[in-house]
Amino acid sequence: MNFLTNFERGLATKPIVIGGRNGDHIAVELSQARGYELGSVEVKKFPDGETYIRIHADVQGRDVIYVNSLQREPNESIIETLYTLDTLRDLGARRVVAVIPYMSYARQDSRFNPGEAISIHVLAKLFKSISVDHIVTVDMHLHRIADPSSLFGANFHNITGVRELARYLKKNYSFSKTSTVVIGPDEEAEQWAKVMAEELGGLEYGVLEKTRLSPEKVVIEARGVKVEGMDVVIVDDIISTGGTIVEAVKTLRSMGARDFYIAAVHAILVGDALSKLLRLNPRDLVATNTVLSPISRVSIAPAIAEALDKIL
Structure with missing residues (x-):
């Protein structure tokens, strides 16, 4: 029975x-x-x-x-x-x-x-x-x-995981089409920049062009991206050494960008990557919890x- x-x-x-x-x-x-x-x-x-x-x-x-x-x-x-x-x-x-x-x-x-x-x-x-x-x-x-x-x-x-990151940003901050742009730090990141821009209310988005000189050193060039006087949401799939994001922020600041929100799906954070990113003084630095890290605040x-x- x-x-x-x-x-x-x-x-x-x-x-x-x-x-x-x-x-x-x-x-x-x-x-x-x-x-x-x-x-x-x-x-x-x-x-x-x-x-x-x-x-x-x-x-x-x-x-x-x-x-x-x-x-x-x-x-x-x-x-x-x-x-x-x-x-x-x-x-x-x-x-x-x-x-x-x-x-x-x-x-x-x-x-x-x-x-x-x-x-x-x-x-x-x-x-x-x-x-x-x-x-x-x-x-x-x-x-x-x-x-x-x-x-x-x-x-x-x-x-x-970009939609979950976008939901987090929308919950905690206000973004407008006239003051915010979404940027992918290299050509491959265009797919994530497009999704983020759509989820944040149809913001403009663009990408930077990256040339990798070594596993830890990259050169970033901005072409056709207008960021002067704008807040920038940088989105990427992986932050590993942090080199790409650091160079992207430096380039965008030289072009007149204002505040930065940095979002990534996977926060690998090798070596002193977290310290380098925090020294950029972003408004926010966040990742999902696919990989556990000090910035993995999005489920x-x-x-x-x-x-x-x-x-x-």
Whole structure:
């Protein structure tokens, strides 16, 4: 005889959400927002440095959402993520959805010098070997990746965090078409500048032209962008060393720009990046929590929840 209560039967039909070490904060938010059952995964190291994984949830026949960003120590995060996803499949999960808010190695998407590994292709092959059903990422660099679903072997959903950043800015500040312009610090950032400008009420937007001299040094040129006497919202996908944003602000200030609002999806903040950005004295400096940092004040969970609603 089946003694499950109606509550237990209902719970058993809901997806289970599990967060890795770099994704548990988002998993908890998703559980609270959508009523998903919250599971957990135990991750630790053996004395010899090998990784130990144990799932603390009964996933047999259930839809499982696993959340983990491949950040900070990306190689460790990759091993943790792949081991966990494969274990979920091996334990009989009905569908496995991998939510990777920050996908590392995405910028190494071509062989720029002879003999280089195309790192994102290698990582994609590893994901493909596990056969997850869906992969959800946030503002992943897809510049030279024409078909990510084919490359990763799963239904691929690359969502944006810029709308969440725009909602935060609209809630806390007032912007007008006559006094504010949105700027992407390089040509690739035009896609995010366009979204931000639309979300802030149809502001004008433009981009700067960037020439990278080294991994930490760039030269920024402004062409066809009028910012004199204007407040500027700078938006980008990633702040890593901070070099691009610093040079962008210097260039725009030399052109007569006034106050700056700096927003990014992924705040990697390598080395003294945060200090360099704070010394620019912006009105605000904010990022989403795809990567946890001192400026990660905007939750990406609502955007991920919307994507999961469509998937599940």
